[in-house]
Amino acid sequence: MSEYINNSQDFKVEINALILENINNKNLEILLEDYHLYDISQVVTSLEDDSIKQFFQSISKDYAAEIFEYLDLDDSEKIIKIIGEVNSAKIISEMELDDAAELLKYLRKTGMRILKQIEINRKKELLEIMLYDEDEIGSYITDSFLTISVDCSVKEAMKTIISQAHDVDYISILYVVSKENVLMGYMKLKDLIVARAEESIQDIMKTRFPKIYPNDDKEYVATLMQETSESSIPVIDEDGRIEGIITHDDLMDIISLSQVEDYTKFAGLSDIEIDIDQITVKKSVKSRLPWLSILLGLSLITSVILSLFENNFSNTEGSRLLASKLAVYLPLILAMAGNTGTQSLAVMIRYLTRNQNPEKGIIKKHIFRELKTGFLQGFIIGIIIFFMINITNLIVIQEITSKNLVYALVTSGSIFIALLLSTTLGAIIPIIMTRFKIDPAVASGPFITTISDIITLSIYYSISMIILLPLFN
Amino acid sequence: MEELLVEMLAQDVIKDLIENINNDDELREKLDEFHDYEIAKTIVLLNDKSLKRLYQVLPIRKLTEVFEELTPEEAYSILKNTNIDLVIRIFREMETDDLVDIIDFITDKEDRITFLSLIDHKRRETVKSLLDFDEGVVGSIMNNYFISISKDDTVKEAITKIVKNAPEIEFIHNIYVTDNSGVLIGAMSLKEIISAGYNQTQVIEDLMSTNLVYLTPYQDIEEAIEIMKNYDFLLLPVVDKELKIIGIVSFDDILESLNEESDEDYSSLAGISEVNIDENETVFTSIKKRLPWLVFLLFLNLITSSIIVSFENQLRLLPTLAVFMPLILNMAGNSGTQSLGIVIRLFATNQLEHKKSIFKHLTNELLTGLINGVVIALALFLIVILFNLIKGETFSNGLNFALVLALSINIALIVATLSGALVPLIINLFKLDPAVASGPFITTINDIFSLLIYFGIASILITSLS
Numbered sequence: 001m002s003e004y005i006n007n008s009q010d011f012k013v014e015i016n017a018l019i020l021e022n023i024n025n026k027n028l029e030i031l032l033e034d035y036h037l038y039d040i041s042q043v044v045t046s047l048e049d050d051s052i053k054q055f056f057q058s059i060s061k062d063y064a065a066e067i068f069e070y071l072d073l074d075d076s077e078k079i080i081k082i083i084g085e086v087n088s089a090k091i092i093s094e095m096e097l098d099d100a101a102e103l104l105k106y107l108r109k110t111g112m113r114i115l116k117q118i119e120i121n122r123k124k125e126l127l128e129i130m131l132y133d134e135d136e137i138g139s140y141i142t143d144s145f146l147t148i149s150v151d152c153s154v155k156e157a158m159k160t161i162i163s164q165a166h167d168v169d170y171i172s173i174l175y176v177v178s179k180e181n182v183l184m185g186y187m188k189l190k191d192l193i194v195a196r197a198e199e200s201i202q203d204i205m206k207t208r209f210p211k212i213y214p215n216d217d218k219e220y221v222a223t224l225m226q227e228t229s230e231s232s233i234p235v236i237d238e239d240g241r242i243e244g245i246i247t248h249d250d251l252m253d254i255i256s257l258s259q260v261e262d263y264t265k266f267a268g269l270s271d272i273e274i275d276i277d278q279i280t281v282k283k284s285v286k287s288r289l290p291w292l293s294i295l296l297g298l299s300l301i302t303s304v305i306l307s308l309f310e311n312n313f314s315n316t317e318g319s320r321l322l323a324s325k326l327a328v329y330l331p332l333i334l335a336m337a338g339n340t341g342t343q344s345l346a347v348m349i350r351y352l353t354r355n356q357n358p359e360k361g362i363i364k365k366h367i368f369r370e371l372k373t374g375f376l377q378g379f380i381i382g383i384i385i386f387f388m389i390n391i392t393n394l395i396v397i398q399e400i401t402s403k404n405l406v407y408a409l410v411t412s413g414s415i416f417i418a419l420l421l422s423t424t425l426g427a428i429i430p431i432i433m434t435r436f437k438i439d440p441a442v443a444s445g446p447f448i449t450t451i452s453d454i455i456t457l458s459i460y461y462s463i464s465m466i467i468l469l470p471l472f473n
Numbered sequence: 474m475e476e477l478l479v480e481m482l483a484q485d486v487i488k489d490l491i492e493n494i495n496n497d498d499e500l501r502e503k504l505d506e507f508h509d510y511e512i513a514k515t516i517v518l519l520n521d522k523s524l525k526r527l528y529q530v531l532p533i534r535k536l537t538e539v540f541e542e543l544t545p546e547e548a549y550s551i552l553k554n555t556n557i558d559l560v561i562r563i564f565r566e567m568e569t570d571d572l573v574d575i576i577d578f579i580t581d582k583e584d585r586i587t588f589l590s591l592i593d594h595k596r597r598e599t600v601k602s603l604l605d606f607d608e609g610v611v612g613s614i615m616n617n618y619f620i621s622i623s624k625d626d627t628v629k630e631a632i633t634k635i636v637k638n639a640p641e642i643e644f645i646h647n648i649y650v651t652d653n654s655g656v657l658i659g660a661m662s663l664k665e666i667i668s669a670g671y672n673q674t675q676v677i678e679d680l681m682s683t684n685l686v687y688l689t690p691y692q693d694i695e696e697a698i699e700i701m702k703n704y705d706f707l708l709l710p711v712v713d714k715e716l717k718i719i720g721i722v723s724f725d726d727i728l729e730s731l732n733e734e735s736d737e738d739y740s741s742l743a744g745i746s747e748v749n750i751d752e753n754e755t756v757f758t759s760i761k762k763r764l765p766w767l768v769f770l771l772f773l774n775l776i777t778s779s780i781i782v783s784f785e786n787q788l789r790l791l792p793t794l795a796v797f798m799p800l801i802l803n804m805a806g807n808s809g810t811q812s813l814g815i816v817i818r819l820f821a822t823n824q825l826e827h828k829k830s831i832f833k834h835l836t837n838e839l840l841t842g843l844i845n846g847v848v849i850a851l852a853l854f855l856i857v858i859l860f861n862l863i864k865g866e867t868f869s870n871g872l873n874f875a876l877v878l879a880l881s882i883n884i885a886l887i888v889a890t891l892s893g894a895l896v897p898l899i900i901n902l903f904k905l906d907p908a909v910a911s912g913p914f915i916t917t918i919n920d921i922f923s924l925l926i927y928f929g930i931a932s933i934l935i936t937s938l939s
Contacts, residue, residue: 011684034684038704070705165668172646172663172707189663190639193632229725231644231707248724249705255728256702259735267742267814268807275824279815279834284841288811289848295807296849299800300856306796307864314792324788327795328781331802331920332774338806339744339770339913343763346743347750350736354749366754373759380764381771388775445742445912446807453799 011035015043023054029063041070049082056083056091065094073106085110089117093126096169097244098140101129137221138214140254141235141244144169147177148201150184155197161189170247173232176205183211183234183242211236214243220356221246222254262353266346268295268446291446298450302457309461318472326464329385329411330457336381337418337456338449344370344426345448352430367427374423382416403471410467414460421459422452483507487515491523500530509535513542516551524551528559537566545578553584557591557655557719561617564592573600586612586691587713590720593617611697612690614730615711615720618642621649622677624658629673631666644723646707650681657710657718659683687712688722694730695822701727734821741817742810744770744911766913773917777924784928787935793874794931797857798924801882805889805923806916808845812838812893813915820897835894842890850883877934884930885923892918 015035022028032040044055044067056064056079068076068091080088092100092114104111104126115123125143132138146168148157157174165171174192176185185205195204210224211234225233231248264272264287271287313323348366352358389408393400426448487507494500504512516539519527528536540548540563552560552575564572572592579585590612592600601613620638622631631648639645648666650659659681669680687710688697701709701724711720740748746762781788788794816834819825825834854875861871893915 034682036684036686036704070703162667165664171667172644189667190635190642190645194636194639226725226728229643231646231724248707249702252702252724252728252731255731256698259731263735263738263742263814263818266739268811269814272815272818279837281837281840281844284815284837285844288808288841289845291811292804292808292845292849293852296800296804296852299803302799302803303796303860306799307793307860310792310796320789320792323792323795324785327788327798328778328785330795330798331777331781331924332771334799334802335774335777335806335913335917335920336767336771338916339767340763342743342912343745343766346739346745346748347759350739350748351750354732369754369756369759372756373763376756376760377764377767381767384768384771445810449806449916450803453803457799 011039012043015040016046019043019047019055020051022058023051024058026058028055028058029060037066038070041067041075045071045075045079052079052082056087061090061094064091068092068095068103069099073103076103077107077110080107080110080114085114086117089114093118093122097125097129097143098250101126101139105130132214135218136214137212137216137218137235137246140218140246140250141214142170142247142250143244145173145175145232145245146171147175147181147242148187150176150178150202150205152201153197154192154195154199154201154204157187157192157201158197161192170232170245173230173245175234175242175245176201177242181242182240183236185209186234212246213237217356218254219258219353222251222258223354223356225251226255258353262349266349266444268292268444291444295446295450298447299453301454302450305454305458306461309465312465312469316473319469322464322468322472325407326461326468329389330460332385333411333415333418333460334453334456336415337422337452340374340377340419341422341426341448341452342445344373344423345430345445348427348430352434363431367424367431370427371420371424374420377423378416378419381419382412385415386412406471407468410463411460414456414463417459418452418456421455422448425452425455483511484515484518487512488518488523491519491526497530500526501532504531505535509538510542512539513547516543517547521554528555533562533566537563541568541571545574548575549578549588552588557713557717560588561591561593569596569599572596573604576600577604583689583691583714586610587719589613590615590690590711591617609694610690611688611692611694611711611722614694614697614726615688615690615722616726617720618644619647619649619708619710619718619721620645621651621657621718624650624652624676624678624681626677627673628666628669628675628677628680631661631677632673635663635666644708644721647710647721649710649718649721650677651718655717657685657687657712657716660685660710685710689713690719693823694727695734697722698727698731698734738817738821740911742814742912744913766911770913770917773914774920777917777920780921780924780928784932787928787932790935791931794928797878798927800853801878801885801927802920802923804849804882805885805919808842808886809889809893809915809919810912812841812890813897813912816894816897820901825898825901831898835891835898838890838894839887842887845890846883846886849886850879853882854879873934877930881923881927881930884926885919888922888926889919892922 015032018031019028022031025031044052047055059067068079071079092103095103104115107114115126118126129139129141146161146164148160152160161171161174172189174187174189175183176187178184184202185207186209187201187205191204210228210230212221212224214235214237221233225246225248232245234245235243237243260272264270268291269287270290271283310323313319313326348370351366386408389411390400390405393404393408429448429451487504490500490503494503516524516527531539540552543551548571552563576585576589576592579588589597589600589604594616597613618641620635620642622634626634635645635648646663648661648663649657650661652658659678661677661681665680669675686700686704686706688700690711690713697709700706701722707724708721710718711722713719736747736749740746744766746766750759816825819834825831857875857878858868858871861874862868866874896915896918
């Protein structure tokens with residue numbers, strides 16, 4: 001591990017020295033050629049404001065655009081402030097479409113002003129991408145790819161590729177199109193390389209491959225790309241014309257972003273900062289307090305329910321005794337129900353993330369399995385509790401009265417029902433949410449615990465009121 | 474005794490043959506007459522030159538059988554100095570149990586991972602499971618399908634090599650350049666080689682880029698994920714201690730690991746041994762994954778029951794205490810889960826290795842708990858006063874009770890937030906399985922703390938009232 005970090009740190013030190021020495025050198029770009037743009041971008045953000053200004057004066061707009069593609073949005077914003085909006089507009093119009101659109105969206109008003117200064121055709125393209133919702137795959141479209149005509153030969157295709165490879169980022173997969181730009185097939189560059197020169201593209205291209213529409217959900221596309229192991233996937237419009245492609249780095253962003261988001265929600269947080277140096281108390285409070293407040297509201301329902309029962313349990317000495325006895329196992333029952341709910345919730349959320357839109361039959365199978373799991377677990381835990389209570393009674397008061405036996409039976413029976421219900425609920429809630437197009441990850445661990453508290457408590461106290469209260473009065 | 478003599482003799486004869494016969498076919502034929510065992514006993518005595526000659530002549534099948542006859546110790550000491558391509562080919566032929574023996578023999582952790590990663594992908598899983606291998610390092614996800622060219626190749630030669638290898642290899646976006654001893658010294662993208670196609674006599678060394686980002690087999694997958702995300706690479710080369718290239722990691726392997734890492738996070742937060750399921754999951758396997766945890770938690774929860782038993786008198790005097798008990802426990806549990814959620818991520822990304830960062834994080838959690846505690850306590854205070862007014866209690870009674878609740882929830886939240894971060898750290902310190910510090914475990918621990926706080930404060934109030 002240290003090896004990698006050292007070697008990347010060395011690069012940064014070298015880059016830093018190189019930039020500072022040649023900051024007004026028009027050949028700076030060529031001098032930096034050997035370094036990776038990511039390292040360069042990280043060094044540039046750490047420079048003084050004046051140096052940043054000079055740096056961007058020395059390099060071409062093309063090169064600046066490539067550096068921008070590796071910058072975080074907030075770093076880009078900082079640099080745009082330094083180099084001015086006019087320069088930024090020139091750089092942004094050279095950036096890849098999806099990165100440029102994302103940046104402009106992030107900049108809000110500044111972004112709109114910059115957009116106005118961009119050449120009309122590019123502006124139109126950018127606007128189109130910006131209009132897609134962030135959940136739609138359209139906002140990730142790249143236009144840097146190669147198309148070859150369906151009627152050319154392998155030799156002609158190679159020629160096109162060699163002449164265009166310089167200007168295009170992504171050439172590993174070539175898209176075969178008709179004269180009207182309708183996507184007909186695709187070819188991997190490696191297959192083209194090994195093909196015979198005189199063969200026609202039409203004969204050797206592959207025609208069965210995944211394609212998507214710009215309005216498709218990004219997580220659906222990510223799953224599709226992962227399952228097919230494709231490193232890029234074409235986006236087409238309703239008439240089958242190719243609009244752009246989605247590449248592997250977009251895929252990586254989509255997946256890691258959605259996983260962090262899901263996990264964050266599951267832990268009952270609204271935002272997660274995973275870099276320890278960036279964590280501040282303010283951020284922590286901001287990400288936790290909103291959820292805690294909502295959960296406080298939900299938790300109050302437990303208090304309301306208990307206070308409704310309170311009157312029934314405070315009239316006589318016997319009922320007061322029962323109330324205190326019930327309280328003894330209350331936290332245990334609630335905790336156990338919450339635990340099983342959290343377990344089945346986690347299992348279901350992960351399943352739904354990995355398998356978008358599963359069939360109805362499979363869903364039924366899952367629910368049925370959770371039901372049986374809950375039943376068996378509830379039964380086993382219930383029996384353990386039944387014996388525990390009786391053994392405790394034997395030790396403490398040296399006898400098992402019929403009253404206490406019924407009490408043990410009610411408590412373990414309630415645990416059984418509670419576990420059965422919360423295990424099933426933990427599985428059903430995310431499914432229902434998906435039905436209603438709500439992100440199932442909103443059903444967090446704390447959320448399910450609170451819901452299961454409410455249900456469990458009602459069950460325990462209702463059963464006790466009906467069966468135990470007459471006995472103790 | 475006699476057998477031993479024959480063996481000694483054979484060794485000399487074989488050595489002699491290798492050193493003196495220059496015709497490949499003749500040597501191969503002669504060697505074929507000897508038993509694998511005899512050749513194996515000879516191989517440990519050979520010098521580098523003769524070894525090279527032997528590798529050249531023996532078919533890979535026969536060579537593998539010879540290696541299978543060696544003790545793991547001997548096999549490892551020879552393979553250690555053998556060309557990596559050959560090791561990969563021998564490993565491909567070798568019986569799984571012999572492979573396990575060799576890997577198991579290697580004591581140096583880094584060498585062990587490196588050798589393990591040279592086994593082809595499918596069988597590596599089996600070997601790993603037989604060895605109880607530590608998951609989560611690059612070596613377990615890398616594969617050997619990459620194209621490497623020599624720095625002295627011309628563009629034309631490079632393209633010929635690429636064309637020859639392309640059908641077998643899934644991703645050829647990057648071509649790796651090595652020097653004569655296999656050390657990785659440069660890389661080129663396929664795009665660059667193709668654009669250089671105009672001038673086919675150019676030498677690769679003049680074209681390649683030399684500032685490489687690479688992985689080692691014993692590096693954490695989390696780090697590989699970060700590198701791939703930042704640099705937008707589709708492939709990353711993996712090198713051994715001597716910087717020789719031994720494999721690559723491709724983006725689809727990384728994505729698969731991304732899913733697995735995420736599964737782990739969920740498993741810890743939900744208190745379940747494996748969160749990933751498919752359609753064919755049976756009730757039995759579900760229960761096996763969950764019930765052990767539940768039973769463990771059940772016994773832990775009995776502590777809460779015994780705490781309440783000892784406060785039964787207070788409960789009988791003030792039954793309303795029970796009304797707010799679930800609320801306080803739930804809120805404490807929730808904030809514990811939140812801070813645990815962060816710690817699990819920090820652990821996974823190895824950010825809690827220095828005392829300084831641990832201290833910083835704990836201070837941060839303490840302050841967060843304090844602020845959240847005060848805000849939630851204030852809200853609850855107001856709600857309880859309202860609650861009591863509706864119920865028709867006297868204002869002063871209600872005020873006292875609201876004070877108890879607000880104070881309890883305030884302290885409980887601070888303690889719970891802190892313990893969500895602290896308990897996993899302590900468990901880690903004692904080298905216990907970190908999975909023990911799951912969400913439900915933390916919640917139960919916090920239940921215990923919160924009950925003590927709640928009833929403790931309430932008893933003080935009751936005593937002062939009476």
